[in-house]
Amino acid sequence: MMTEQATQVVVASHNPVKISAAREGFSGMFPSRAFSFTGLNVPSGVAEQPMTDAETLQGARNRARNARQAKPEADYWVGIEGGVDDSGDAMETFAWVVVLGKHSESAAEPEQMGRARTAAFFQPEEVARLVRSGMELGPADDQVFGSENSKQHSGSIGLLTGDLINRSAYYVPAVIGALIPFRNPTLTFSQF
Numbered sequence: 368m369m370t371e372q373a374t375q376v377v378v379a380s381h382n383p384v385k386i387s388a389a390r391e392g393f394s395g396m397f398p399s400r401a402f403s404f405t406g407l408n409v410p411s412g413v414a415e416q417p418m419t420d421a422e423t424l425q426g427a428r429n430r431a432r433n434a435r436q437a438k439p440e441a442d443y444w445v446g447i448e449g450g451v452d453d454s455g456d457a458m459e460t461f462a463w464v465v466v467l468g469k470h471s472e473s474a475a476e477p478e479q480m481g482r483a484r485t486a487a488f489f490q491p492e493e494v495a496r497l498v499r500s501g502m503e504l505g506p507a508d509d510q511v512f513g514s515e516n517s518k519q520h521s522g523s524i525g526l527l528t529g530d531l532i533n534r535s536a537y538y539v540p541a542v543i544g545a546l547i548p549f550r551n552p553t554l555t556f557s558q559f
């Protein structure tokens with residue numbers, strides 16, 4: 368009997384919160400399929416701390432594309448980029464998720480892709496001030512909360528909610544959202 372090969376998903380990061388969010392999102396959307404997940408460090412092509420919505424989306428897209436270039440034999444490539452936007456009256460925090468599917472052989476076939484953004488929340492001024500002065504959000508959180516490497520555990524959202532929602536759980540709905548075009552292949556979603 369032939370054993371079915373697991374569908375290979377490359378997550379463009381070694382951050383365990385991103386890999387576990389991808390795992391939950393894919394298995395939730397496609398419960399009957401077997402997946403294997405690999406983390407891969409690739410350039411995001413944007414600043415270490417993206418400061419606008421557009422830069423954050425660009426980082427997620429670049430990560431997914433660079434992962435596809437580095438591991439073309441996989442089936443899906445996932446770029447997750449956390450960012451902030453300080454253009455309003457306070458510093459908003461969110462992340463973008465971009466999922467790319469296998470390139471079709473035919474040039475006429477559009478690229479398979481999906482994107483979604485997390486919900487947003489606002490940083491307290493104590494953290495925002497440090498980020499405005501050039502610190503990344505992860506280290507700024509650690510300084511304010513006295514934590515260590517929180518970006519790979521609770522994340523900002525976990526520190527601010529007493530872990531009611533941690534960074535991984537916070538990313539799961541956006542991974543699910545980015546998989547909508549793959550779950551609805553007969554519908555048309557715009558390219559980006």
Ligand SMILES: O=P(O)(O)OP(=O)(O)OP(=O)(O)OC[C@H]1O[C@@H](n2cnc3c(O)ncnc32)[C@H](O)[C@@H]1O
Nearest residue numbers: 380382415416448449450503504505518522523524
């Ligand atoms: O190894 P990579 O994949 O780069 O993981 P990262 O945690 O550095 O993540 P990002 O590049 O996506 O995020 C840019 C910076 O913003 C921080 N950040 C973004 N969203 C965050 C969140 O929800 N909680 C904690 N830190 C966050 C992050 O830790 C970085 O310092």
